[in-house]
Amino acid sequence: MSALSVRDLSVSRGGHAIVDGVGFTAPSGRITGLIGPNGAGKSTLLAAILGLTPATGAAHFDGLDLPRMARRDRARQVAFVEQSATTDDRLSVEEVVALGRIPFEAAWQSGPSPEDQAIIARALAETGMASFGPRRFDTLSGGEQQRVHLARALAQQPRLLLLDEPTSHLDIRAQLQLLALLQGKAATGMTIMLALHDLNLAARFCDHLVVLAGGRLVAEGRPNDVLTPSLLREVYGVSARLVADPAAGDALIVYDQAVE
């Protein structure tokens, strides 16, 4: 089974644990939401899973020791959409997405093969960016850039996809499109984990939730079991109600106020 299994993962900075003994399993072919307030350690945890920041503990995917793998080998299995991904701004959109094929290129290959070009075109189409191929990346809006970073990750054809707040610059339609696209990918067997701030979207689109606060795992499980008013009060410091949504067959979170 190609689940992501994280065990006792810890990251310390300045003598302070910012990720503290976190363990969970993100199920195979499902979407796992990583939620928690600002500064909870979500970005640090994702970076630690991929060995991009020094950490102790373990993160395995289908028997692969993710933090200790060679970068190129890992990039053939796992793609990461960072919160503020840096890109050489002079590249065109097509060239940015083509970066996703580099881990698969032979040493003598100069530029994408016809097969790579088809994969790049498909990733651009799936993210609604097909007509932007020749545009310079630095001329895009924040939301368009975010979609291109997703397209670059999809072009890697990963078995595990990690995303750090991939909807932060997207309008509501684009958020729904992105999450529906991820659902489709999960249905093909891709294991997906994404950090997300919108808890109603997390409840609707995620199969599994991992809740962090103060660097520690607070809860893990199905959205309906995890997103309770008491958890929202404890973790986010808000009073909130769950209101039945008969059309969707589950509950919506309605926030009342921040509490002390």
Ligand SMILES: Nc1ncnc2c1ncn2[C@@H]1O[C@H](COP(=O)(O)OP(=O)(O)OP(=O)(O)O)[C@@H](O)[C@H]1O
């Ligand atoms: N190099 C560092 N030195 C000291 N503290 C750090 C360092 N890097 C991160 N932190 C702290 O670790 C905590 C976790 O940061 P992280 O970015 O992982 O949180 P997050 O859950 O992703 O937050 P957000 O929702 O705001 O993006 C924060 O309090 C941050 O200030």
